[in-house]
Structure formats: C-alpha cells, structure tokens
Amino acid sequence: MSAAIDRHVRELDRLAEDLALLDREIAQVAIDNLAANRLMTITGVNLAVAAGIVAAIGDVSRFDSPQKLVSYFGMNPRVRQSGLEAAHHGRISTAAVTRAPCWSRRPGPRKAPGPLHAFFVRIRARRGHQVAAVAVARKLTMLRWHLLTKGGDYLWARPALVANKTRAMQLQAGHPQQKGSRRGPAYAYNIKALRDREMLIAAQAERSYERLVPQWKSRRPKPGARVPQFGRTK
Numbered sequence: 001m002s003a004a005i006d007r008h009v010r011e012l013d014r015l016a017e018d019l020a021l022l023d024r025e026i027a028q029v030a031i032d033n034l035a036a037n038r039l040m041t042i043t044g045v046n047l048a049v050a051a052g053i054v055a056a057i058g059d060v061s062r063f064d065s066p067q068k069l070v071s072y073f074g075m076n077p078r079v080r081q082s083g084l085e086a087a088h089h090g091r092i093s094t095a096a097v098t099r100a101p102c103w104s105r106r107p108g109p110r111k112a113p114g115p116l117h118a119f120f121v122r123i124r125a126r127r128g129h130q131v132a133a134v135a136v137a138r139k140l141t142m143l144r145w146h147l148l149t150k151g152g153d154y155l156w157a158r159p160a161l162v163a164n165k166t167r168a169m170q171l172q173a174g175h176p177q178q179k180g181s182r183r184g185p186a187y188a189y190n191i192k193a194l195r196d197r198e199m200l201i202a203a204q205a206e207r208s209y210e211r212l213v214p215q216w217k218s219r220r221p222k223p224g225a226r227v228p229q230f231g232r233t234k
Helices: 002-030 034-039 047-057 066-072 115-127 129-150 159-172 185-190 192-215
Strands: 077-080 088-092
Touching: 002 047, 002 159, 034 047, 034 129, 047 129, 047 159, 066 129, 115 129, 115 192, 159 185, 159 192, 185 192
Parallel strands: none
Antiparallel strands: 077 088
16 A cells, blocks of 8 residues: 555656646747737736647637637537527537636635726626626637737736736746846835735726726617627627
C-alpha cells in the first residue's frame, strides 16, 4: 500500500513539473503576442484565458463580423424544427458560458464593478441568471472581436491590475525578479488606495451605464430582419 502511494505521489510530482513547463512556454509565447496582451486589459481575463482565446481564434480577420465569432464559439442557440411544427430552441452549444468572468460567476459580483456588471444585472433582472450569463459571454466575445480587429485596449481597463497581470506573465515566462529600490509599474497594484481609485472609476462607469439604459427606446425590427433569439441585450 505504501509503495502504491509513493508511486502515485511521484506521478503527481512529474505531472506538476510538466504543467509548470507548459505554463512557462505559454507565457514565453504570449509575452510578445499583441492580441493576448490586449485581451488581458479586460477585467477578469488573465494569461490562461487570453492565450486560450487567441489559440482558438487564430487570425481574427477570418471573421468579418462579431456575430461570426459568436457563432464560431457556439454561443448561438440551436433551433430544431421539423415540418410545420413550432421551432424549439435548444441550449447554447458551448461550455464557454460557464467560464464567464467575475461579472456573472461570483455571488455578489460587486468585486468587479463596471458596465459589464451593470449589463449582467439588467439582463438577470428580466430574464434570469442563466440567460444573463449567456448574454455576458456573447457580449465579451463581441468585445474581443472589436479589440482585436480595431487594435485598441479595453476602454475601462484598470492600469494597475493590467500591469500586475503583465508582471505575473513575465515571471511565469522566466524573467528575473526585480531587485533594488526601483519599483516597476506593477507595484501600483500593491497600494490599496490606487486599487480603490481604479475600482471607483469602474463603479462610476457602471452607474453611467445604468443611467443611460432608461433613455434607450426600443425600435421595431425592419421587415425581414432577423430577430435575436434572446431579444435585445444592449
């Protein structure tokens, strides 16, 4: 029995070493990848998520619209219809919804304020948690398409948080620790006052979104236009 346990422990140690090596290789590739760094400006997107998205998308130019990328990730509801029977809408055909960042996964997602959180709360109040999680996942996918296609960072990025994620990626890639009294850009994340200031700005953006939503007016779709299965999710 003891020999079997020792064997399994050695196997776990070996697998951990292999995973650490893979993590380092991923970081070494991603560190100079503009798309991965750009996606990491989104709150809730770390190196692992950004690298996975870049690997899945490949060349974003092959998707000529954000809706094409949404379909590629399987976030459109399946519609089953036979003959003259009414159409039946199936479940979203992807597990990506369950990996939506902190705006929808955590209980009490006030830890990540911002327009995306306000969007999630608004949809949840009307359609329930699951539909809101799907809507956030779709919104994030469309956001990623715009960032990668138009070459810009996330508008509501938190600089100290982004610098901290970038520094973590550098260390994972094997870059040396910084020594001496000189502080790098990631040090700001260690200062609570600066973190709170960034959270306050994000919370202000969330409140601006909440004030803007009541001013929207629903517009009837044009004749022949395709109506989204989950309704309008601005």
